[in-house]
Amino acid sequence: MNWANRLSAAIVAIAIGTSASAQAADWNEVVKAAKAEGKVTLYSGHVGVPYHPEVAKMFEAKYGIPVEILDLRASDLAERVRTEKATGRVSADVILNGAGALWLLKNQEALAPYGELPALGKLRGDLELDGTRLPIYIQGYGIAVNTKLVPEKDRPKSWKDLLDPKWQGKILSDDMRALGGGSTMFATTYAKFGREFHEKLAAQKPQFSRSVRENARRVARGEFPIYIPFSLPDQLLNKGLPIVGITPIEGDVYAQFDLALTNNAPHPNAARLLMDFFLSDEAQLVYVRSARVPTVKGLDDKIPADVKDIVKAKLLGTSNPATINADLKLATEIYK
Numbered sequence: 001m002n003w004a005n006r007l008s009a010a011i012v013a014i015a016i017g018t019s020a021s022a023q024a025a026d027w028n029e030v031v032k033a034a035k036a037e038g039k040v041t042l043y044s045g046h047v048g049v050p051y052h053p054e055v056a057k058m059f060e061a062k063y064g065i066p067v068e069i070l071d072l073r074a075s076d077l078a079e080r081v082r083t084e085k086a087t088g089r090v091s092a093d094v095i096l097n098g099a100g101a102l103w104l105l106k107n108q109e110a111l112a113p114y115g116e117l118p119a120l121g122k123l124r125g126d127l128e129l130d131g132t133r134l135p136i137y138i139q140g141y142g143i144a145v146n147t148k149l150v151p152e153k154d155r156p157k158s159w160k161d162l163l164d165p166k167w168q169g170k171i172l173s174d175d176m177r178a179l180g181g182g183s184t185m186f187a188t189t190y191a192k193f194g195r196e197f198h199e200k201l202a203a204q205k206p207q208f209s210r211s212v213r214e215n216a217r218r219v220a221r222g223e224f225p226i227y228i229p230f231s232l233p234d235q236l237l238n239k240g241l242p243i244v245g246i247t248p249i250e251g252d253v254y255a256q257f258d259l260a261l262t263n264n265a266p267h268p269n270a271a272r273l274l275m276d277f278f279l280s281d282e283a284q285l286v287y288v289r290s291a292r293v294p295t296v297k298g299l300d301d302k303i304p305a306d307v308k309d310i311v312k313a314k315l316l317g318t319s320n321p322a323t324i325n326a327d328l329k330l331a332t333e334i335y336k
Contacts, residue, residue: 027118030269030272030273031063031269031273033269034063034065034267034269034270034272034273035063035064035065035270036269037065037266037267037268037269037270038065038066038267038270039065039066039067039068039267039270040065040066040067040068040093040094040267040270040271040273040274041067041068041069041070041091041092041093041094041266041267042056042067042068042069042070042092042093042094042095042096042274043069043070043072043077043080043081043092043094043095043096043097044069044070044071044072044077044095044096044097045072045073045074045077045078045095045096045097045098045101045179045180046071046096046097046257047071047072047073047212047213048071048212048213049234049237049290051286051287051290052069052096053069054286055277055278055283055286056069058277058282058283058286059273059274059277059283062277063273063277065270065273065274067274070092073178073179073180073210073212074097074098074101074178074179074180075101075178075179075180077095077097077101078097078101078104078105078179080092081095081105081110081262082105082108082110084262085108085109085110085262085263085264088264090262090263090264090265090266091266092262092265093261093262093265093266093267093268093270093271093274094259094260094261094262094265094271094274094275095111095259095260095262096136096257096258096259097257097258097260098179098180098184098255098256098257098258099133099135099255099256099257099258099318099321100179100184100319100320100321100324101179101324102132102133102258102260103133103321103322103324104321104324104325105260106130106132106133106260109263110262110263111132111133111260111261111262111263112132112261112262112263112264112265112268113131113132113261114131114132114134114259114260114261114272114275115272117134117272117275117276117279118276119276119279119280119296120279122279122296122297122298123135123279123295123296123297124295124296124297125297127295132260132261133258133259133260134258134259134260134275134278134279135256135257135258135295136257136258136259136278136279136287136295137256137257137284137287137292137293137294137295138254138255138256138257138292138293138295139231139232139233139254139255139257139292139293140231140232140233140247140252140253140254140293140310140313140315141181141184141185141228141229141230141231141232141252141253141254141255142229142230142232142245142246142247142248142252142253142313143156143159143162143226143227143228143229143230143245143246143248144216144219144226144227144228144230144243144244144245144246145219145225145226145227145243145244145246146219146220146222146224146225146226146242146243147242147243147244148222148242149222149225149242150225150226154166155244155246156226156246156248157246157248157249158248158249158250159189159193159197159248159250159316160193160197161248162201162204162226162228163197163200163201163204167204167225167226168203168204168205169204169205170224170225170226171204171205171206171207171224171226171227171228172206172207172209172215172218172219172223172224172226172227172228173206173207173208173209173227173228173229174208174209174210174212174215174228174229175208175209175210176208176331176335177208177328177331177332177335178210178328179324179328180210180212181212181229181231181255182208182228182229183319183324183327183328183331184229184253184254184255184318184319185228185229185253186198186327186330186331187318187319187320187323187324187327188253188316188317188318188319189253189316190327190330191317191320192250192316192317195330195334198331198334198335199334202334202335202336206228206335207224208335215227216230216234216237216238216243217238217241219243220238220241220242220243222242229253230245232245232247232252232291232310232313233290233291233292233307233310235291235310236290236291236307245310247310247313247314248316250314250316251313251314251315251316251317252313252314252315252316253316253317253318254293254315254316254317254318255318255319256318259275259278261275279295279296281296281298281299284296284299285299285302288302288303288304288307288311289304289307290307291307291310291311292311293311
């Protein structure tokens, strides 16, 4: 960014005060200031998927602003953001992570309000907004099985089928003791089925792994017949492999993924512009085509037939952000 552009961006920030979000009152000024900032950095806790880079390329094509993306597991991402805040060396502009993980960062004053965005009016009315976390998509989790190792008649149809003694020592699981899909599954099923369910599941001796992308491949290779919780949209990434995702009769556990603006973001206007772009129809349809539930209105008739069953699946519930730390402690007590 040259001296004149830096001055222009600074003027926008000064005109609206010295808040961390540096929000320009007029959206055209936000766009102008965003281009002057020259880039935006996105930290993503949803690792290994191609959809965020696809949206980033669309954003860059529209505005000419490069997007740098860093993928980290939810717990590692949160620790990095806390470290950046503590040292005063903030690199992240926007964070994409589960709603609960961002709730924790909000309470640790690592996030800033995103202010008015032109696309806010497109959001579905059933979503809760707090001015800091911006809902982007919803993802369902079920059970994955190896189709060669588990005949259809023997496949789990319920979350409680995982307690069958025949699965002892044969379940691969995302780690329920760390932020991520595993902790979301733990909190949801603990709330719905109680502690006894998890004590019995712990007796099945599930093997924990934090290698989210590799876990499904391990099941496909036959290392384990079952993996929980399986991101059901990931069936699209595993076509041709002997693995299938199952929605239990009680419904899918789900996670809501949000965006947030970091406190003292180095490129605050570009950050807000990117957040607004994630709510555009073109960006939301990237997630719809990947079998995720959109957070904006008016896209129901654009859901492709091959993903409709996943997008419209029954939902069991999700974790409660206010009890995340307590849930992680419980999981650590039960799964030793």
